[in-house]
Amino acid sequence: MKLHPFSNMTDISVLIVAKKDTEHLIQTINSVVNWTKEVIIIDIGISKEMLSEIKNTKATIITHDGTVTYADQIRNKITKYASSSYVFFLDPDEVVPNDLQKYIQDNYLKYDALSLPRKNIIFEKWIQHARWWPDHQLRLYKKNIGTWEPEIHSKPVVNGTIHQVEPKEELALIHYNYKNLDHYIEKMTRYAKAESDDYLKGGNTFTLSIALSKGTQEFISRYFAGDGYKDGMHGFVLSFMQLMYYPLVYFYYWEGIKYEKHSQTDLIAASLNHFKDILLQSNHWIITKKLNPSISRIKQKILSMILK
Incomplete structure (x- = not known):
């Protein structure tokens, strides 16, 4: 035309x-x-x-x-x-x-x-x-x-x-996009419910470990790899809220499967792996992008070895 x-x-x-x-x-x-x-x-x-x-x-x-x-x-x-x-x-x-x-x-x-x-x-x-x-x-x-x-x-x-x-x-x-925290949380909750419903209706398995891993990747990819720290507190808050999203999806999924029981051993292992993963990846990017000059590179390398 x-x-x-x-x-x-x-x-x-x-x-x-x-x-x-x-x-x-x-x-x-x-x-x-x-x-x-x-x-x-x-x-x-x-x-x-x-x-x-x-x-x-x-x-x-x-x-x-x-x-x-x-x-x-x-x-x-x-x-x-x-x-x-x-x-x-x-x-x-x-x-x-x-x-x-x-x-x-x-x-x-x-x-x-x-x-x-x-x-x-x-x-x-x-x-x-x-x-x-x-x-x-x-x-x-x-x-x-x-x-x-x-x-x-x-x-x-x-x-x-x-x-x-x-x-x-x-x-x-x-x-x-989001005008304030209430607006963000309202939308995040709505999307999390909808995504958990998709898992439930599709018969797809969704685990706590998967949710925590996806949350970690959201934070790391946004705040460190994606230079979110350059947006100041806005960048930190938004990256952290994205970290929370996938665990929230899982919590609604857990509700949908009638609050299925988890063993204490599995829960502790999942939480330890989650926080270890965040620390390890955060430390990697802090070293790579030289974001914390007050901590010596030797100390950071030692921390990396401990976390591994």
Whole structure:
């Protein structure tokens, strides 16, 4: 399709699944409504007040029946509502800035899909490390070439050429992510319950040792390997909260298997291995990145030998 040279309209349908977290939804709509063919809001529990505000925009509202815990569960199903050649999935807390808008308009027809960098605003700060940046999101692609797995934070499988947009701040989606700790914990709890349900329904075994190991890797990969320490207290808190996520998934899984008994020996072994692993890996990265010059390298090497 070739656009009229004097037209700023694109052959793109924007799809937004929304429920409770709608503080930025009108801003999200306004950032795309004037240059895309259509904006479709999939209502899975939006308040009456917010629905009234949406009706004052050019967006179309479609009510989705049934329980939906997270948007990824229904993205394949709702694609049918799009009438354009390209679909653009947005979350209700994501905003497209002007420079990214122009970039999409100028470039989307050259590729089958665009992978966009995303700027995460968490606890009132842009988080630039701990794997929160550039956080590329594959959200815009030709309508019939992408499919989503109905899993939390899944990524679409796209059969075509994917262009990864350069990770520049002005070309990044603005994601108003977690506004405070309560917001983070509420979402973490919701996601943990949903992920534990996936394990239970799929008949997959999930153990405490696996959960603790995954939690350790989250912390190490974000705080040390991912330079989370460069984001100060924000980086530490976010990395530590991610450490807690997988144990929480397991706790809900344990609840789902009717509080199955664990032997005292297994519990002690799992906890000792967990803390030993954290200390060993933390010490490795402290040495590698020279993060604690006040401790001699000899002492740190001795600590590494003890932990092994």
